Amino acid sequence: ETGVTQTPRHLVMGMTNKKSLKCEQHLGHNAMYWYKQSAKKPLELMFVYSLEERVENNSVPSRFSPECPNSSHLFLHLHTLQPEDSALYLCASSQEWGAGSPLHFGNGTRLTVT
Amino acid sequence: AQSVTQLDSHVSVSEGTPVLLRCNYSSSYSPSLFWYVQHPNKGLQLLLKYTSAATLVKGINGFEAEFKKSETSFHLTKPSAHMSDAAEYFCVVSAGTGGYNKLIFGAGTRLAVHP
Numbered sequence: 599e600t601g602v603t604q605t606p607r608h609l610v611m612g613m614t615n616k617k618s619l620k621c622e623q624h625l626g627h628n629a630m631y632w633y634k635q636s637a638k639k640p641l642e643l644m645f646v647y648s649l650e651e652r653v654e655n656n657s658v659p660s661r662f663s664p665e666c667p668n669s670s671h672l673f674l675h676l677h678t679l680q681p682e683d684s685a686l687y688l689c690a691s692s693q694e695w696g697a698g699s700p701l702h703f704g705n706g707t708r709l710t711v712t
Numbered sequence: 713a714q715s716v717t718q719l720d721s722h723v724s725v726s727e728g729t730p731v732l733l734r735c736n737y738s739s740s741y742s743p744s745l746f747w748y749v750q751h752p753n754k755g756l757q758l759l760l761k762y763t764s765a766a767t768l769v770k771g772i773n774g775f776e777a778e779f780k781k782s783e784t785s786f787h788l789t790k791p792s793a794h795m796s797d798a799a800e801y802f803c804v805v806s807a808g809t810g811g812y813n814k815l816i817f818g819a820g821t822r823l824a825v826h827p
Contacts, residue, residue: 602755604755639819640817640818640819640820641756641802641817643814643815646814654814688755688756690755690756698744698761698763698806700746700758700761701756701758701815702758703748703755703756703757704755705753705754705755706754706755708753
């Protein structure tokens with residue numbers, strides 16, 4: 599059973615909709631991440647939060663807006679998305695904020711933009 | 713700069729035969745290396761990690777990997793494949809810079825296991 603829970607598991611939205619993805623970790627970790635997984639592409643890091651402070655924004659378009667209200671919760675707010683944004687969005691957490699600390703992933707949200 | 717190359721996009725084996733998934737890395741620093749597995753409709757799960765201790769690393773489900781600095785390789789092996797091993801496998805190198813945990817993922821190797 600994963601210690602990182604993502605909701606919803608599936609989401610279909612139109613290009614003018616606004617929706618949010620939610621991630622919750624039950625592991626007591628200090629860092630949380632959003633990744634994008636598209637077909638035939640390596641995983642892309644989107645955002646990193648450490649102790650609720652954003653420490654990485656990997657050139658992500660502004661139509662993706664992260665929020666980390668506390669160390670256990672992470673949101674990804676979506677608006678005015680494009681069809682190419684359809685992908686699996688993975689949340690992860692890690693104990694330490696530094697190299698060598700393995701990530702624990704949720705099962706992802708499968709997003710389809712129509 | 714750090715990078716990772718998984719040499720095979722697809723590997724197919726018969727149940728009960730050995731598994732070899734190949735990974736080469738490039739790193740300016742002493743790297744941390746990981747293998748993750750992803751089953752269909754699931755997130756990634758850590759199989760094993762290397763962080764400059766023993767060069768032969770044992771992981772879950774009978775998998776192991778050997779760090780070879782001279783060959784810049786970190787190949788994943790298992791003596792006997794099981795049907796449940798069918799999944800996608802990712803080799804990952806940790807960038808180790810900037811103070812945060814930036815991982816560089818390989819493109820993945822899809823493992824098929826046939827009866």
